[in-house]
Structures are given as C-alpha cells and as structure tokens.
Amino acid sequence: MQHRSKKGISSILGTVIVLAITIALGGLLYAYSQGMFGNLTQNVNVNAQAQIIVNPSTSQAYLQLTLVNDGNVNVNITSVYVNGQQVPNFNLTSLLPGQTYQHVYLLKGVYNAGQYYTIIIYGTTGVGKQFSVTLNVLASETT
Structure with a gap:
C-alpha cells in the first residue's frame, strides 16, 4: 500500500x-x-449674542450683534429683526465653520432701557436649508 x-x-x-x-x-x-x-x-449651530444699548440723552438705540458659526456647514445670515422690524443696513453675511461676525447697528424707532426686545436672526445653509435664532434681550442704558 x-x-x-x-x-x-x-x-x-x-x-x-x-x-x-x-x-x-x-x-x-x-x-x-x-x-x-x-x-x-450637516450641523447648523449659530450662537448669537446681542445687546440693545439705549442712549438716554439722544434716545438712539444700537444693536450690538455677535454671531459664531459653531456648526460644520457654511451659513448665510439673510436678515435680522428686532420686535418685528428689520434692522436697517444689514447686509447678507456669510460665515464659514468656526468664523465669528460682530457689528453694531443703529436702530430706528423708540427703545427703552429696562424693556425686553425679541431679536430674530434668519439665515440659510450653503445648500439652502433655512434656520432662525431667537433671542430675548434686555435693553440697557449707556453710561
């Protein structure tokens, strides 16, 4: 075998x-x-901080706006409203991820220190998805 x-x-x-x-x-x-x-x-995360500052001697009010794009997509801020009125002279602002935007705007109308005002920030992502951020802000006087 x-x-x-x-x-x-x-x-x-x-x-x-x-x-x-x-x-x-x-x-x-x-x-x-x-x-x-x-x-x-896509993560849309826009952090917003705002102050309304009223000058008591001139009755002029200013909006100090700070926006930070903490998301991972580009965003376009299309408009900003304070108590239903569009902020004058606001231009389309594009923010890349991680980018910060700061600006001061002169507001039209009567604003009183010690009152709360609603601020709504509208925008779109780079692909056209809409979003908004709403803030309630206590107006303060300049010193």
Missing part, C-alpha cells in the same frame, strides 16, 4: 489568514462609510 502525504497549510495558519483578511476588509468598510456618511451630516 502506498501512503500519500498531504501538503497544505495547517488549520491554525489558515484561521489566522482568514481572520486577518476579515479585519482588513472591516477596516476598509469602516473608513469608506465614515467618509461617505460624514459628509451627509
């Missing part, structure tokens, strides 16, 4: 190779999915 010898890799070595290939393919799939789906998640 003739005895044949079987040549091949051991079962342990075969298991290690299959495991290595599985881990490598899983890593590639994970990297692909993060790159692909990471761009689909």
